[in-house]
Structures are given as C-alpha cells and as structure tokens.
Amino acid sequence: MVLSIFLAVTGISLTRWIDPLGRGPVDFKTWSSVHKSYNTKVTTILTTNKGRGLVDVVVNGGIYIEIKDEITRFISDLTSEGYQVQLDTTTNITAPALRDHLGSLPGLEGAILVGEMPLAWFEDDEFGSWEEFPIDLYFADLDG
Numbered sequence: 001m002v003l004s005i006f007l008a009v010t011g012i013s014l015t016r017w018i019d020p021l022g023r024g025p026v027d028f029k030t031w032s033s034v035h036k037s038y039n040t041k042v043t044t045i046l047t048t049n050k051g052r053g054l055v056d057v058v059v060n061g062g063i064y065i066e067i068k069d070e071i072t073r074f075i076s077d078l079t080s081e082g083y084q085v086q087l088d089t090t091t092n093i094t095a096p097a098l099r100d101h102l103g104s105l106p107g108l109e110g111a112i113l114v115g116e117m118p119l120a121w122f123e124d125d126e127f128g129s130w131e132e133f134p135i136d137l138y139f140a141d142l143d144g
Contacts, residue, residue, distance in 0.1 A: 028121045028132050037118050040097035042090045046075070051084030053109035056102060060115025061091040071114070083109070095120045095138065103142040111139070 017025050042058070055078055059071060071087065078085045086105065090098070095118040102111050120138030124131045 025133070028123070031119065031121075035116075035118075037092055037094040039090065039092040040094060042088045042093065042098075042101045044086060044088050046085070046087040048075070048079050048085045051079065052082050053084065054086060054105055054107045055083045055109060056086045056088060056105055056111045058088045058090060058098070058101075058111060058113050058117070060117065061089040063115045064089050067114070093118055099139055099142065102139060108142075113139075 043061070045064075057071065057075060057078075059067070064071070075085045075087060084107070088101070093101075098118055099120075102108060119134040120136075121132055122135040
C-alpha cells in the first residue's frame with residue numbers, strides 16, 4: 001500500500017536574492033570564466049599540538065600577509081578555547097583538492113575558510129527549470 005500525504009505549507013517565505021550592491025546572481029559559466037582554479041597545493045603555516053579537536057583555518061594566500069595579525073589573534077582565541085588549530089594557506093585551489101585536504105585531516109571538528117575560496121555548484125533541472133547555485137554542503141560532508 002502506498003500512502004501519499006500532501007501538506008499545504010503556508011507562511012514560509014521563498015528564498016530570495018539580496019545583494020547590498022544591487023548585483024544579480026551569477027551562473028556557473030560566468031563565475032568559472034573569471035575564477036580559474038588549477039592548484040592542488042595547501043601550505044601548512046602552523047599547527048598547535050594541544051586541544052580537544054582540530055580546527056583547520058584555511059586562508060587565501062593572496063590576503064594572508066595583510067591579515068596575519070588578525071589571524072594570529074583568532075588562532076590564539078581558538079587555542080584558548082581548547083582547540084587544536086592548523087593554519088593553512090592556498091591560492092587558486094580546486095574545490096575537489098580543498099575537500100580532499102579537509103578530509104585528510106585526522107580529528108577534524110571544523111574548518112574556517114578565510115578569503116576567496118573555490119565553490120562547488122549544485123545543478124538541477126528536476127522541476128522543469130534549470131537551477132544552479134553555490135553550495136557549501138560539498139565541504140561540510142567529507143565522507144559522503
């Protein structure tokens with residue numbers, strides 16, 4: 001027996017695009033023409049050895065020097081909260097390479113990406129219209 005239940009959902013706002021500069025959403029083709037990813041290298045700058053779980057702070061190498069003092073303070077705050085911290089830099093890394101890097105870290109409890117990083121894109125034409133948008137779940141689910 002197949003039981004189908006349809007519920008009327010009301011009072012839920014549709015997701016909408018909001019940009020403080022008035023720009024519209026960008027599709028994958030447009031985004032990828034501007035953002036070239038080719039690197040697979042991550043450079044480890046620092047690893048703290050004490051802590052209850054690892055937090056990987058990955059910083060875009062193009063801005064690291066400019067924000068080094070702030071990142072150092074942030075890492076100090078994380079270690080004060082009891083975390084082990086690894087600081088990495090990378091530039092123009094591919095999304096699969098970044099995901100592989102995060103998945104290779106034993107005891108990883110979280111990752112903080114600072115600066116421009118690669119995007120993974122969701123694509124679907126399930127309901128008769130094409131949809132594509134960046135999705136962070138690609139980096140959140142490292143074993144699925």
